[in-house]
């Protein structure tokens with residue numbers, strides 16, 4: 625009997641940046657993480673604890689100083705369409721229409737025009753923006769722009785979405801809607817999601833597992849499994865209990881935050 629490798633595996637990953645004053649800066653120390661196919665994992669931690677650094681290494685934008693990163697058992701060397709990335713800031717091309725933004729990755733990979741059109745239409749429908757195909761990013765609301773960013777990642781049919789605080793810049797009501805939509809897409813497409821947030825409520829609402837990080841140096845402090853069924857009830861006693869538990873993990877046991 626052979627065990628399939630995890631979808632994503634980070635083994636004792638360390639990232640040291642050379643700081644301007646010559647002192648090396650430890651962005652991440654000895655972090656290990658495995659993500660299974662179809663799993664929804666949230667990573668939570670204070671600002672500067674290395675969340676983006678870890679995600680950028682999984683995406684293949686950045687090589688670790690030490691340690692190894694693997695996708696389905698193969699070393700991660702570069703970005704790839706099987707790993708779709710959604711950033712916090714609206715990383716859309718301002719000079720391209722919504723449709724051109726969504727088609728961009730396919731075009732880069734040499735997919736023909738008719739197929740590009742078709743797929744872009746389908747995934748803009750998936751995120752409810754079929755009518756906005758010919759608009760430019762500046763004509764859209766923040767929530768719409770993040771939906772375009774999600775469509776642009778999904779159109780490449782990735783096995784995982786890597787999301788770096790994707791809903792942090794939108795208002796609370798839009799954020800709740802985007803969270804509901806993301807859960808629907810995750811269930812429909814049966815992909816994995818690695819979702820970074822510094823919002824406890826968001827992590828408990830979304831994740832099957834929450835990885836808690838701490839800073840100085842950035843490292844993984846603990847993991848909490850969230851067994852609540854979806855859709856989750858923010859008003860439930862279980863939710864409140866988990867909120868207190870994650871808060872204690874995040875701010876350090878024994879301290880009141």
Ligand code: ADP
Nearest residue numbers: 641642649651670671672673674675676677678
């Ligand atoms: P987070 O996303 O959790 O806020 P980051 O991964 O962005 O944290 O950063 C972790 C630490 O590494 C921070 O102290 C940050 O200043 C530092 N850092 C990140 N990127 C670089 C870089 N390219 N050069 C130098 N230091 C960096």
Ligand code: MG
Nearest residue numbers: 675676677788
């Ligand atoms: Mg960050």
